[in-house]
Amino acid sequence: MVTGKHRTFCYVCGIVLAAASSLSAGGFDPAIEALSSRVVRLFGLKAGLSAGYGSGVLVTSDGVVVTVVSLLLDAERLRVVTEDGTVYGADVLKQDRDTQLALLRLKPLSQYDRRGRSVQGDAIEDGQFSYFKPGDSSTLRPGDWVIAGGNPFKVAQGDEPISTTVGVFSTRAELDARRKTRDFPFRGEVLVIDTITSTPGSPGGALVNLDGEWVGLIGRLVVSNRTHTNFNYAVPVETVTDFVQSVLHPEAAPAHKPATVAAFHGIKLFELGYLKKLVYVDSVKRRSPARAAGVKKDDLIVSVGGKSVSDIASFQQVMRRKKPGDTLQLVVIRNEQIKTMTIELAEAK
Amino acid sequence: MRWFPIVASCMALVTTAAQPARAGEDFDILKTRQSLFHDAIDSVVPYIVRIETIGGAQPRVVGETAPPEEEEDDGSPPPQPMPFQDNLGSQFMVADGPTAGIIFDADGWILTSSFNFVREPAHITIHLTDGRDYVAELVARDRVRKLALLKIDATGLQTPEWVPVSEIRVGMRTIALGRGFGGESPSATVGIVSALNRMDGNAVQTDAKLSPANYGGPLIDLRGRVLGICVPMAQRPGELAGVEFYDAGIGFAVTKDRVEEIVAELKEGVSFYRGWLGVSINTRAQNNCMIRAVADPSPVRELGIRPGDIIATANGHELRSIKNLRQAIYMVPAGEVVQLVIRHGDLESCYEVVLARNTELGALVQNEPPPIDPANPFIKPKKLPWKR
Numbered sequence: 001m002v003t004g005k006h007r008t009f010c011y012v013c014g015i016v017l018a019a020a021s022s023l024s025a026g027g028f029d030p031a032i033e034a035l036s037s038r039v040v041r042l043f044g045l046k047a048g049l050s051a052g053y054g055s056g057v058l059v060t061s062d063g064v065v066v067t068v069v070s071l072l073l074d075a076e077r078l079r080v081v082t083e084d085g086t087v088y089g090a091d092v093l094k095q096d097r098d099t100q101l102a103l104l105r106l107k108p109l110s111q112y113d114r115r116g117r118s119v120q121g122d123a124i125e126d127g128q129f130s131y132f133k134p135g136d137s138s139t140l141r142p143g144d145w146v147i148a149g150g151n152p153f154k155v156a157q158g159d160e161p162i163s164t165t166v167g168v169f170s171t172r173a174e175l176d177a178r179r180k181t182r183d184f185p186f187r188g189e190v191l192v193i194d195t196i197t198s199t200p201g202s203p204g205g206a207l208v209n210l211d212g213e214w215v216g217l218i219g220r221l222v223v224s225n226r227t228h229t230n231f232n233y234a235v236p237v238e239t240v241t242d243f244v245q246s247v248l249h250p251e252a253a254p255a256h257k258p259a260t261v262a263a264f265h266g267i268k269l270f271e272l273g274y275l276k277k278l279v280y281v282d283s284v285k286r287r288s289p290a291r292a293a294g295v296k297k298d299d300l301i302v303s304v305g306g307k308s309v310s311d312i313a314s315f316q317q318v319m320r321r322k323k324p325g326d327t328l329q330l331v332v333i334r335n336e337q338i339k340t341m342t343i344e345l346a347e348a349k
Numbered sequence: 350m351r352w353f354p355i356v357a358s359c360m361a362l363v364t365t366a367a368q369p370a371r372a373g374e375d376f377d378i379l380k381t382r383q384s385l386f387h388d389a390i391d392s393v394v395p396y397i398v399r400i401e402t403i404g405g406a407q408p409r410v411v412g413e414t415a416p417p418e419e420e421e422d423d424g425s426p427p428p429q430p431m432p433f434q435d436n437l438g439s440q441f442m443v444a445d446g447p448t449a450g451i452i453f454d455a456d457g458w459i460l461t462s463s464f465n466f467v468r469e470p471a472h473i474t475i476h477l478t479d480g481r482d483y484v485a486e487l488v489a490r491d492r493v494r495k496l497a498l499l500k501i502d503a504t505g506l507q508t509p510e511w512v513p514v515s516e517i518r519v520g521m522r523t524i525a526l527g528r529g530f531g532g533e534s535p536s537a538t539v540g541i542v543s544a545l546n547r548m549d550g551n552a553v554q555t556d557a558k559l560s561p562a563n564y565g566g567p568l569i570d571l572r573g574r575v576l577g578i579c580v581p582m583a584q585r586p587g588e589l590a591g592v593e594f595y596d597a598g599i600g601f602a603v604t605k606d607r608v609e610e611i612v613a614e615l616k617e618g619v620s621f622y623r624g625w626l627g628v629s630i631n632t633r634a635q636n637n638c639m640i641r642a643v644a645d646p647s648p649v650r651e652l653g654i655r656p657g658d659i660i661a662t663a664n665g666h667e668l669r670s671i672k673n674l675r676q677a678i679y680m681v682p683a684g685e686v687v688q689l690v691i692r693h694g695d696l697e698s699c700y701e702v703v704l705a706r707n708t709e710l711g712a713l714v715q716n717e718p719p720p721i722d723p724a725n726p727f728i729k730p731k732k733l734p735w736k737r
Contacts, residue, residue, distance in 0.1 A: 027375030142537040143386030143524070145379060168386065168539050173532035176446075192530050194538040194558055196596065210379055226446025227529045227561040229595050278404050278471070300403065302474055307531070308401045308447055331482060333403075333472055338482045 027210075028147055028166060034212030035149030036083055036161045037130045039205050040065055042090075042104075043079040043154075044072030051200035055150035055162070056080065056104065057217060058131040059244050063088070063106030063124045066244055067204035068220045068235075069095045073102055080106055082129070085159030094247045100186045100220055101235065101243045132206060135213030137191060137236040144169040148197050148234070150205025150218055162205070167195025167232075174307075177222035177231055184222045190233040191216045198222075198230035207234040216240075263322045263345040266290040267301075269312055277312040281332075293343035299332040324348070385571050389524055390537055392573030395478045396509040397535050397566060398459055399528045400448045400485070400499070404471030443467045443589075449528040449535060449566030450475075450499065451575065452506045453608075457483075458616065459499040460608065461565035462580045463490040466497055467588055475501050491611055491621040492588060493682045494551055494603050495580035497565075498615040509567070511605045512574045517545060522571045523555045525579050525600070527563020536562055540598070548582050549680035552601040559600030561592070568602035577602030584676060621682040624704025628654070629713050630671040637661075638668040642713035648702045649689075656715045659692040678704070 038058045042065075046052025050071030059066050065080060072078070073092050080088045090104040106129075108121030140146070149164045156162050170192040177184040193207065197218045207216035216234030224231040245252065266288020270280040279301040284290045301309060305328040309315040322328065324347040332339050443464075450461030459475060466473075466487060473485040483501035490497045521542045526535040540557030547554045555568055559579045568576045581591035582601040594600065611621065627647025631639040638660040643650045660668050663677040664687055678687050683706040691698050 027373055027377075027379040029373070030376070141387055142534055143383060143390050143539070145383055168537060170538060171530060171532045171534050171536035173530035173536070176531075192532070192536055210376070210383065224446075224530065224562075226531065227444045229560045229562065232596075300472065302401060302403055302472070310401070310403055310445065331474075333474070333484060336484055338474065338484055340482070 028145075028164075030212040031145075031147040031208045031210060032149070032164050034132075034208055034214075035147065035164055035206055038132045038214075039149045039151075039162050040083075041081040041151045041154070041156060041162065042067060042072060042204065043081070044070075044075030044077075047071055051154075053151065053154045053201050054203055055201060055205035055218070057204070057206045057214070058129050060248075061129050061131050062126045063129055064093075064131075064244070064248065065090065065104040065106060066217060066240055067102050067104065068217070069097070069100045069102050070203065070220070073104070078104070079109075080104065081158075083159070083161065088124075096243055097185055099188070099235070099239060099243050100184070101217070101240060103244060103247045132214040134237045134241045135209065135215050137215040137238060140169045140172075140191065140209065140215060142169060142171055145210040146191075146193050146195065146207050146215070146234075147210075148193065148195055148202070148205060148207050148218055150197070150202040152197075152199040152201040154201050165195045165197070167193050170194045175219075175222070175231075175233065176225045178225055179220070179222055183225075184220070186219070186235070188239055189236065190219060191236055192231075192233050195232060197232045197234070263319065263324050263326065264289065264348040265319065265343060265345055267295060269315070271312060279309055279312055279315045289343050289346050293330065293341045294339075295330065295332065295341065295343070296334065299334050299339075301330060301332050302338075303331040304328055305330075386524065386537070386539065389569055389571050389573040390526065390535070393509055393526065393567060393569050393575065394535060395507060396452045396575075397478065397526055397528070398450050398452065399476040400450050400459075400461060400465060400565065401474045401476070402448075402465065402468065402470035402472070403474070405466075405468030444529055444561035444564075446531055446562075447528045448561075449526065449563060451567045451578070452508050453498070453612070454508055455504065455506045457501040457503040457506060458612075459485065459501060460578055460612075461497050461499065462578060463492055463495050463497040463588070464561070464564045464581050464592070466490065473499065475499065477503075477506075489615040489618050489620045491615065491682070493621050493623055493680055494548075494607060494611075495564075495582060495588075495591075496578060496603060496608065496611075496615070498612070510574045512570055512576050514604050514606045517542060517553055517576060517604070519544060521576075523557050523568050523576060524571075525555065525557040525559055525563045525566060525568050525602075527560075527566035527579070529560070529562030529564075535566065538563065540600075542576070543599075547601060548584070551607050551680055552580070552582060552603050553577055555600050555602060556598040557600060558596045558598065559602075560595035568600075575605070577604045578608070585679060621684075622706045624678065624681045624683040624685060624687070625707045625710055626678070626687070626702060627705060627710045628660075630660075630674065632671055634659075636669050638671060638674050642715045644710040644712065645714045646709075646711045648705050649700075650714075652700050652702065654689075654691055654700070655693070657693075661690040661692045661697065663687055663689050683709075 040056045042054045042056050052072050056065040056067035078090045080090045088106040089109045090106050093103040095102040110118045111121050113119050146169050147166050149162050151162050173192050175190045198221050202218050203220045205218040209215050215237050217240045219233050219235050222231050266285035267290045268283045270282035281299045284295050304318045307318055324345050327344045330341050330343050448465040450459045453460040475483045475485045485499040485501045488498045488500050519542050523540050525538045538558040540555050542553050543556050544554040563579050566579050568579050579602050583591035627644035628640045629642040631641040640656050640658050666677040668674050683704050686701050689700045
């Protein structure tokens, strides 16, 4: 029997529950909740550029963590701290030079009992950790909210939650950057974000969208070669997942990539002086793809395949990535006029 | 029927447990705001152009100073790009990537920031959103407000809507757009209008992150209207002043009223330069702005102002130090008038001084200027009220 009194009580319960659920952190709570249990803090070797601490993202329920390549991983005693403040050791499974990503597997730390004897900690069980399933970074549009989680300046101590910052997704762009005086090896597309993640400790953290879906991994601290400013970016989750899968399931990954053959265009560039050499055409080989496309001596090449090339080095960099058979759009300035032509690369003889 | 309330509240319990925060209306507000961002960006993208610069100066001391006395020339190329340095010693890397500008009027006038041309590039190309490419001519620069006007050979271009300056309020949402990182779409950073009438009334301040990635691009509101052109600025002169604020939440955008004041002259190829009085101030003087030396020739020397005189006010601002003087005139370009009150002993005189470019100034001298013609109508002696 439900009396009127009961009924009122039930309604009140419903209202209280509804009120409790709308006491949210401004709407960002799904994202922040998703981040705080899946981003871990790393502590390792401190030397030179390396701050000795960083962040990582759990990608399996049995404690596989993806992070960025860093000097801290070279530590003899690498420590990983999860949300509840539990400290784990970790083995580095792989550090990839091309993508500058690294994969770790957590392991229990040995503990000491009352008599000072070393005891193996509890083994890690499958299903012990919450982890991120990859989202889809291609759905991001400029202006979308993004939330970054990491441990900048190792502010979070013990079982304190990680630091999160809110910003918007700026754009997708190719990473063209350097660390100190050396070019950064990863040149793929990254997610440029409008929140400061170029701080020590943030790299390796996660970037999620408003729904809390994992879209990127905060990249290493670099300086953009285009703007010469510190670069706030995340490696798209697709690139991260490809890397994780290639380490965890090497048999599923495609075997050796076929050896690439250098592409041939037939343009000899005018080289004189140093630094910032403009991409002027010195000569074009006879019966070459460039000759067929209509490239002439003294043309100034300004863009190749949609990418602007401001110096010979950047032109060669674009060309190095192209394969024979690729067709490229070439934009040149000739007699103060813009000319666009299409060139089909051939195989180098 | 009687069981319905219990069932309903149980269901409420189940759904809240499964999706603890989705129910929050804050979340919906955020989603709505996100789509507002999209709409605003989409509506202004057609008016943003991508500017590519090719060639130009190597990093060296630039600006309006003389070249350094000794150019290092050991033949070996420096391993890394060197920072540019302006005449006040601030150093910064000038962007190498593409930059942004906006279509200012239908006949092919493109407005952007002069920051993008510090290198003095040999070629400038412009890529419109509709896919057309043009070679652009750099018509004129305003080095004080950090603007530049380019011309391309196009007509019938669509122009964006601007926010009337009187409608701009502190707290309005802003989105800064740029092309500095390359990529297919412009990059966006968001913030609010932090202050109005900054930089002597030339700019609005925003906390959207401005950097070499978006100098020259537009700052827009949530309705996709242009608030101003993003430029580096600081309360001190110099071509690179303000760049050090990048991504710090301190950014400036020049508003339309100021652009309209100068755009006719810019179109005629008239560039604006920093204005100089041609005086050196005694920094040891207490609580006043005493002239230590005067450039010969210079606008002030022609008026008979001499070392030892005290600049009491400039454009109505009372001066207590060289900092006050800089602040009073740093946004006044050469060729414009500054009103000075000069104290010479007991005499206080008003002058209207036309500022000069630093290339027009001579060396600093400390000797007396030629005697002043007492019939000079500009000099209006008057007794100091507080003089015993």
